[in-house]
Amino acid sequence: MVRSLPPLSALKAFEATARLGSVGRAAREIGRTHGAVSRQLSTLQQHAGVTLFERKGTGLQLTPSGQAFQRTVSEALDTLANGYRRLRDDARGPSIHVACSATFAMRWLVPHLGNFYREHPGILIRLSMTSPRDSRDDDADIALTWDRLASPICDMDQAVSLADVAFGPVCAPGCAIAIEAGRFAMPARIAHEYNPRSWENWEAVSGFQTTSASEQSFPHTYLCIEAALAGIGVALAERYLVQSEIEQGKLVAPCGWIAFSGGFAVIPLSDRASQEPGRVFIAWLKAELEKTGTESRMMSDGVTK
Template identity: 30%
Template sequence: MSKTHMFAPRRYLPSTPALLAFEAAARLGSATAAAQELSLTQSAISRQIKTLEDQLGAALFAKQGRSLVLTPVGRTYLTQIQDVLQRLGSASVAAGANPQGGALNLAILPAFGMHWLAPRLADFARAHPEVTVNLSTRLAPFDFRNHSYDAAIHFGRKDWPGAEYLALMPETVVAVAAPDLVKDAGDPEALRAMTLLHLDTRPRAWARWFAAHDLTPPKGAGMMFDQFSTMAQAAIHGLGVALLPTFVAAPHLKNGTLRTAARGIEKSIGDYYLVWPSGRSVPPSLRSFSQWISTQLPLA
């Protein structure tokens, strides 16, 4: 997982005060406002920006009256350095929170994070007390360059741009419903006459499920949900039959709030992966996490 970084020559690396002065002036639209925010004089802000422009060999601002307007080069540069400053700030906060350098910022999918990962994190914490895991929910792939995440949990295929992959598990699904709706796990044919609940990120899940049983899917739409957790609750309250990942359905089947609605467990449309950005050095915390999660395979 290791990568070797080549840093730009030092003459191309501007000072942090110059970057902060430029970013504040660009965001606020004036050197005066930037000076107030950074507790500097207006002339100090102007000098920092001039030094930065001389170093880059390009104009970053064009004056319009008393306002500063970004040039095309300035707009592009602002986007890039805001990402750098955000990551630098996050790294500094993480270092302060955990002086041993063990912070791991992980983007997770809600269902996987809640039902599979969270119950196991205590085991990871015991094995790696030096690592602080920070979890945030993200429903779709994002550009790692614009975020401070070290890694993410991805579902689907290997289609995350600029990412390295560790395969975790396929998603298997089971049809479930409230006990009042189904007495026993019977013939899949019976589900064609029932109300079906759908997830917006798996719009053809039921069609594939019926096809796997050599059945034609029923016509007509059912209720649509954006997360498995809300769809499971709808099923618990008798609103229809849900197609849930086995790790989401398991606790509800165990406590009796849901019942298997038809025989069989089917593979879903994709797999779960741990992904991290290509071309960025792998922090020790991510290395420890990836090694730990590998010991959990095959995931149950």
């Protein structure tokens, strides 16, 4: 059967423009010039004999025909992308594509991956540095989520709980802090630029009231921890992510840790999460977190519930 189809490039240009509402933004996303995308859209409309877009202010909006065609094209491109991903994954052998924050990858997952490969040398782990809300656009099979101070678990019905998470203020030894009657005073509070409510959320759960002479903001959790190590001030950190520095005495946790039950979770994003490589990795991750969590609690004064 001979299929009458427009070029795939025209369909990609149409889908991106329809989704983004702008030829310019679509051109940047798919790596083409503004003129090239405009010509592809014009050719597609002429070939179909129907208007797909109309002007709205400085942007574009879909006509009713365009809206119906967008659903068809989006579903078709998703099916094609998923099929191609499975083809590549099968060619690589057993693998699982994991999306997680850069901080968790750098400070915990990658340093522990050697243990996984020693136990399961035939399974390849592919990593993407992303946030859970963006991971669906990144071909990931599973997303790892841990920062309960910043946001609740997404897709709760699908989430697989792995371990508790515990947060607390951390600072370099000798930092001029003061704790008295539920009040925690610090010379400088280190905040995350994109999670501005983290300190407020920690105060609500811990019962502490914090004061600081100044505040320094950084755009990444990893940088907040590094700033605490450098003596700039006090940062909020998850226990797993600073375990090594606490054990080595490079950081102290003067208020202990506030635990969030089941706060570390896996979000399945594809059917590969339930296949053997995914099941093996998730089981290993749960066991490894339990092991390191036990080691961390043995090194600390205990977890405050």
